Amino acid sequence: MRVLAAMSGGVDSAVAAARAKDAGHDVTGVHLALSRNPQSYRTGARGCCSIEDSNDARRAADVIGIPFYVWDMSEEFHEEVVEDFIAEYAAGRTPNPCLRCNEKIKFAAVLDRALALGFDAVVTGHYARLETASDGTVEMHRAVDHAKDQSYVLGVLTADQIAHSMFPLGTDTKDEVRREAERRGLQVAHKPDSHDICFVADGDTPGWLHDKLGTRPGVVVDEGGEVLREHEGSFAFTIGQRRGLRLGRPAADGRPRFVLDIEPVSGTVTVGPREHLAVDGLMGIRPLWCGAPPDGELSCTVQLRAHGDEHRASVRLDGDRLHVDLHDPADGIAPGQAVVVYDGTRVVGSATISATRRVAGAVPVR
Incomplete structure (x- = not known):
């Protein structure tokens, strides 16, 4: 297959691209330039969108031996992720920009462009697994290493997007990936992971929002x-x-x-x-399904924040609203966060939390 490897400049995406090539695919690397002013985004260990990341990705592509390009997605990123982030906080909600970036940029704009250019799939360094079900559909499952599992931030993907995605790292630990990168001679083998929000240069989110909102x-x-x-x-x-x-x-x-x-x-x-803070129920809007939506009430687990605990729950779909009853109450859940639904290890889908129900029947939180 012709596959496009999204290379962030980190160790995970570099090893994913190398594995795709080893598997016999025709691989092209691409780095997404997301900032209209790259110096305004984070640099060093805390970054994921900086000029040095672009250079790291290019060097990794050279070592792997694949063509490499930089795609300017800064306008799309600003409109779909940064502006959304500002608007959500202004409305009293708590958004997750990584989910929004996956939904609108990495697996929408990039995948659409890749398919239009004749590529068959996009490969990334996310820690998640894809399995083919008995009916031939492609399912997304949690990574084997739950400490690194990133299926929560991928819960916004549709079945069609999953069918055109590749996640080669889903059965590995981070240490295994780093050791492989070192064996391959990749300079990013021991590069620290990126953290926090890439477009908040100094990590001061309240201060950054104050500058934008006054x-x-x-x-x-x-x-x-x-x-x-x-x-x-x-x-x-x-x-x-x-x-x-x-x-x-x-x-x-x-x-x-x-x-x-x-x-x-x-x-x-x-x-x-x-x-x-304890809540035992949620309302979700804008549901997205990684396969067929639930038919009737589904007994499942849900995850409410990245790397958060799983909570036993029952969910049901009512039109475009997802009702979630938590069997295990959760603390500190805010509108704007995502609820991701799991059936065992399989990712069923996700929704954006619009309201929560406090334990003991208190008035729902906005």
């Missing part, structure tokens, strides 16, 4: 409505946050307080004890 004054209140402090923007807070609240005085019972709710119109941020 000052939007509001107050932090307790559950009784008492004003504890003023703030300059509710976008600086997330559901479940404990650190950085700067409340000035402790709660009456001396226990720490957490963000329970964010009301972006008034700018009111409500805080309270940790146990009031």
